[in-house]
Amino acid sequence: MNNFSLDDLAKKDFFACIGVWLALEVVSFVIFPTFRLIQPGDRLQSWFLMSLPLGIIGAFMVGASSRYMAIANERDPGNEKTLRIWLGQLIGGLGLAGIAFPLLMVIIEFFTIMLSTPIKT
Secondary structure (H helix, E strand, O other): OOOOOHHHHHHHHHHHHHHHHHHHHHHHHHHHHHOOOOOOOHHHHHHHHHHHHHHHHHHHHHHHHHHHHHHHHHHOOHHHHHHHHHHHHHHHHHHHHHHHHHHHHHHHHHHHHHHHOOOOO
16 A cells, blocks of 8 residues: 555656756756857747646646556556556656656757867867
């Protein structure tokens, strides 16, 4: 038996994901441009606007998938349980991708700048 009710588990995971997503937003869209690790511009603004719904929906998906997997683990037998757990992991993985979107985009931009800058000797 777990220490959390199923609703508390989903809330805990949702708020933990929101906290991680907000930290990634600050790192990606405040700290990286401030230190000129990426070039602020139109792409940065569009990434920020895209990351807002992706992060919130991603956090919701992670919270929902943890609740779904806990229910599936307690109720379902055998092969059906395995399929439901795979589905829950897929949903949670997609949610994590939405949460990590800002960092992924900034890392791509950072390495694009690093690879396109000639090395001075």
